[in-house]
Amino acid sequence: MLYKRIYQFLIIYFIGLAALMLVKYSLNLSDYTIPGVTEIWTTCRRYFGLYLMAVLNTLCVAILGHLLSIGMATVVGIIGRLTIWVGSFIRVAAYNIQAYPIVAVAPIIFILLGDGLSSRLLIAAMICYFPLLLSFIGILSEPVKEIEHFFESTRRMNWRLQVKIRAFENIHKLITVVVGSATLAMVGTIVAEFIAANAGIGYSIRIALYQSDLAKILVALFLIGICTSIYLVFLEWIGWFVKKQLGSI
Amino acid sequence: MILMLASAGCARDDEKSMEEVSYRLKWLFNISVVGDLYAHDSGLFAKNGLKVIVKPGGPEKDAIKELELGHAQFGVASADQVIRAVSKGAPIVVIAQLFQINPLHWIYRPDKTPLKTPQDLKGKTIGITHGGNDETIMRALLAKYDIRESEVNFFSVRYDYTPFYQGKVDLWPLYRNAQAPIIGAKLQKAGERFDLMDPSKMGIRFVANSVVTTREMLEERPETVKNFTRALLQGWQEVLKPANEQKAIDTVLKYNKETPEEIVRQQLPATRILMMPTPDFEFGKMDPAAWRQTEEIMLSQKLIPVPVFVEKLLKPVREK
Numbered sequence: 001m002l003y004k005r006i007y008q009f010l011i012i013y014f015i016g017l018a019a020l021m022l023v024k025y026s027l028n029l030s031d032y033t034i035p036g037v038t039e040i041w042t043t044c045r046r047y048f049g050l051y052l053m054a055v056l057n058t059l060c061v062a063i064l065g066h067l068l069s070i071g072m073a074t075v076v077g078i079i080g081r082l083t084i085w086v087g088s089f090i091r092v093a094a095y096n097i098q099a100y101p102i103v104a105v106a107p108i109i110f111i112l113l114g115d116g117l118s119s120r121l122l123i124a125a126m127i128c129y130f131p132l133l134l135s136f137i138g139i140l141s142e143p144v145k146e147i148e149h150f151f152e153s154t155r156r157m158n159w160r161l162q163v164k165i166r167a168f169e170n171i172h173k174l175i176t177v178v179v180g181s182a183t184l185a186m187v188g189t190i191v192a193e194f195i196a197a198n199a200g201i202g203y204s205i206r207i208a209l210y211q212s213d214l215a216k217i218l219v220a221l222f223l224i225g226i227c228t229s230i231y232l233v234f235l236e237w238i239g240w241f242v243k244k245q246l247g248s249i
Numbered sequence: 250m251i252l253m254l255a256s257a258g259c260a261r262d263d264e265k266s267m268e269e270v271s272y273r274l275k276w277l278f279n280i281s282v283v284g285d286l287y288a289h290d291s292g293l294f295a296k297n298g299l300k301v302i303v304k305p306g307g308p309e310k311d312a313i314k315e316l317e318l319g320h321a322q323f324g325v326a327s328a329d330q331v332i333r334a335v336s337k338g339a340p341i342v343v344i345a346q347l348f349q350i351n352p353l354h355w356i357y358r359p360d361k362t363p364l365k366t367p368q369d370l371k372g373k374t375i376g377i378t379h380g381g382n383d384e385t386i387m388r389a390l391l392a393k394y395d396i397r398e399s400e401v402n403f404f405s406v407r408y409d410y411t412p413f414y415q416g417k418v419d420l421w422p423l424y425r426n427a428q429a430p431i432i433g434a435k436l437q438k439a440g441e442r443f444d445l446m447d448p449s450k451m452g453i454r455f456v457a458n459s460v461v462t463t464r465e466m467l468e469e470r471p472e473t474v475k476n477f478t479r480a481l482l483q484g485w486q487e488v489l490k491p492a493n494e495q496k497a498i499d500t501v502l503k504y505n506k507e508t509p510e511e512i513v514r515q516q517l518p519a520t521r522i523l524m525m526p527t528p529d530f531e532f533g534k535m536d537p538a539a540w541r542q543t544e545e546i547m548l549s550q551k552l553i554p555v556p557v558f559v560e561k562l563l564k565p566v567r568e569k
Contacts, residue, residue, distance in 0.1 A: 027317075027318070029317050029318070030317060030334070030337055030338035030339040030340065031337035031338050032313065032314070032317075032333065032334040032335075032337035032338065032339040033313075033314045033317045033318065033339065035337075039337075107407075107408065107409045110407065110409055110411070111409065111411050195407075196407045196408075196409070198405050203379075206379075206380065207379050207380030208380070209308075209309075209380075210378070210379075210380035210381050211333065211380050211552070212311055212313075212314075212330060212333060212334070
């Protein structure tokens with residue numbers, strides 16, 4: 001699975017790179033506008049180690065942010081499934097908070113939390129939790145009538161059992177959305193670092209942009225793609241393991 | 250009625266006969282581009298046979314790349330951008346230098362952080378944007394006065410000034426003409442005094458924004474370049490005259506409704522000092538010594554691998 005994902009990513013990356021080179025050489029552009037192959041290779045050799053550490057740093061924060069957002073989405077999803085006023089309020093509040101652009105909210109986060117790990121984590125979580133939340137609320141508020149009816153008629157139904165039934169019956173959907181939101185966690189962390197952090201690949205990209213150095217950005221994109229692919233494969237494996245344990249495959 | 254129709258028809262014909270060019274600015278519409286906007290609005294470009302589309306810049310916009318791609322024919326770029334681009338083979342030339350003094354200064358509180366000599370920087374927490382011009386200038390300043398980087402504390406700055414307001418950072422980089430009046434007003438409101446550290450007064454003359462075009466444009470359409478430069482420089486020269494203060498303010502406010510008029514009124518004299526240090530100064534004049542120093546700084550900090558001999562790029566297009 002890992003091998004397949006990596007080579008699929010490599011195909012996409014190198015098609016993109018080839019398209020850039022086609023534009024560069026057909027329009028006779030300088031290395032400033034689009035760097036040549038030699039410059040990309042030189043930059044890669046020079047910054048590979050530094051950028052790899054930066055991407056791993058970002059990935060660690062993205063994983064933590066992803067876990068945090070799964071936790072948040074689960075809690076909000078459980079409360080939000082209620083049809084009473086609190087549930088409706090939580091749903092509306094979650095949608096409204098997500099509607100704010102992160103660049104506008106970020107300065108407030110940095111004033112409150114500074115520009116360290118906690119801000120990066122929170123922004124990553126905010127960006128990736130919404131798709132999770134939508135799915136979690138959708139899944140957890142959708143009754144599985146044929147099973148729930150039995151427990152309701154025997155008066156054994158409680159909220160924990162209800163959540164377990166709905167989660168189990170929709171485990172495929174839940175795993176798919178958790179895996180899918182992993183890329184958003186990575187994107188969210190990079191955005192946070194780009195706006196205000198002193199570490200991570202988003203911060204390195206910001207510096208490269210200040211220096212108009214597209215070669216550095218291409219190297220960063222390569223490493224981000226590789227590391228994200230590895231993380232996605234890892235999540236898919238966990239999903240497969242969970243399904244196997246639950247006997248749904 | 251016939252006369253009106255005829256004159257409207259003539260106006261349309263004039264417009265058709267005008268040469269259309271695009272001009273990409275370095276930043277959003279604010280006081281630093283007042284001359285560009287004035288040249289457009291007062292019809293100076295039109296009088297020179299040009300229909301100029303003035304496009305605002307921004308953090309993600311790069312005029313040099315747009316020139317190469319043909320999306321713009323003229324643009325504004327900082328000296329470090331120009332030198333970096335030329336070191337990578339970009340075929341561009343500089344036709345006018347807008348800022349004679351780099352607007353990048355550091356704001357500080359003289360009561361808390363007295364700065365009498367550059368040596369007073371030792372032990373201070375200094376804000377810099379990693380990868381930005383201010384980092385290059387500050388490192389050059391420290392190197393010039395033999396201050397080791399370990400003797401100061403660098404603080405990575407953001408859009409948000411809170412660490413400076415809170416006193417966590419002693420010196421914060423900002424643009425003297427555009428930002429200092431806004432931040433200074435806030436400090437004064439809080440009862441605090443402020444002052445500005447000007448690197449050029451300490452011997453670091455790092456060139457800021459200049460007008461650029463492509464070598465091809467200069468060689469193949471010299472009349473267009475000449476007409477554009479004539480109109481642009483005339484626009485700047487006129488709008489910066491103290492007698493035209495209200496016109497300048499109105500021009501900025503027309504394009505930038507978010508900045509209050511009283512702030513623009515303070516920004517204007519600060520801009521004038523940076524662009525026309527003396528009333529009879531010839532606007533747009535190149536400062537080759539400052540360009541050379543900029544290149545030397547970039548070389549010493551390994552921001553470019555080899556010299557680009559920057560004087561060769563300076564192609565002032567001026568009327569004799």
